Amino acid sequence: xxxxxQKPSRDxxxxxxxxxxxxxxxxxxxxxxWYRQQPGQSLTLIATANQGSExxxxxxxxxxxxxxxxxxxxxxxxxxxNMSPEDSSIYLCSVRREADTEAFFGQGTRLTVV
Amino acid sequence: xxxxxQSQPEMSVQEAETVTLSCxxxxxxxxxxxxxxxxxxxRQMILVIxxxxxxxxxxxxxxxxxxxxxxAKSFSLKISDSQLGDTAMYFCAFMKYGSGYALNFGKxxxxxxxx
Numbered sequence: 001x002x003x004x005x006q007k008p009s010r011d012x013x014x015x016x017x018x019x020x021x022x023x024x025x026x027x028x029x030x031x032x033x034w035y036r037q038q039p040g041q042s043l044t045l046i047a048t049a050n051q052g053s054e055x056x057x058x059x060x061x062x063x064x065x066x067x068x069x070x071x072x073x074x075x076x077x078x079x080x081x082n083m084s085p086e087d088s089s090i091y092l093c094s095v096r097r098e099a100d101t102e103a104f105f106g107q108g109t110r111l112t113v114v
Numbered sequence: 115x116x117x118x119x120q121s122q123p124e125m126s127v128q129e130a131e132t133v134t135l136s137c138x139x140x141x142x143x144x145x146x147x148x149x150x151x152x153x154x155x156x157r158q159m160i161l162v163i164x165x166x167x168x169x170x171x172x173x174x175x176x177x178x179x180x181x182x183x184x185x186a187k188s189f190s191l192k193i194s195d196s197q198l199g200d201t202a203m204y205f206c207a208f209m210k211y212g213s214g215y216a217l218n219f220g221k222x223x224x225x226x227x228x229x
Contacts, residue, residue, distance in 0.1 A: 094159075
């Protein structure tokens with residue numbers, strides 16, 4: 001298994017500001033992903049965080065809005081930039097080892113933009 | 115692209131009863147994985163059960179079992195002897211076979227277990 005610490009667990013932010021969410025894993029993992037879960041909705045993949053290179057973004061998500069870093073095999077950050085109320089969501093970090101099919105999730109960051 | 119459809123937004127079951135959650139998917143892949151994840155109010159996503167598409171035998175995990183119909187692209191979850199702690203959002207998910215792929219989730223089914 002993998003234990004994921006995601007911080008902060010929640011935040012209330014002013015529109016126009018940015019928030020960086022951290023994801024720390026207790027062991028090295030091959031793959032790290034960032035998802036968004038809008039209120040009452042399913043999880044939508046934002047991007048795959050690649051170690052040592054630029055993240056791979058899904059359609060509808062861009063690096064300028066959601067810059068991602070992954071400096072090593074246990075840590076990643078997601079920044080939500082220039083926030084608007086539409087960015088109010090839960091953001092979840094997920095990890096998976098290459099040899100395993102199970103994905104593990106952080107507890108999520110509940111973001112409210114006012 | 116793969117799509118995952120959960121047609122039951124909400125379901126309710128009495129404690130100790132059995133309930134079945136439906137999931138259908140669309141893919142052109144022949145090899146893939148299917149999952150059911152549970153998300154209780156704590157927001158923690160928890161793997162309930164997984165199925166490899168190349169395995170004909172349906173997966174089971176204690177009170178949880180699946181009915182996997184590959185030709186029909188159907189993957190339902192049966193919860194037996196429902197418990198109050200089973201109250202949660204249940205997501206069906208698809209993942210392509212191979213490394214580097216993320217999960218593709220359905221919209222979820224909210225399950226309420228009542229006393």
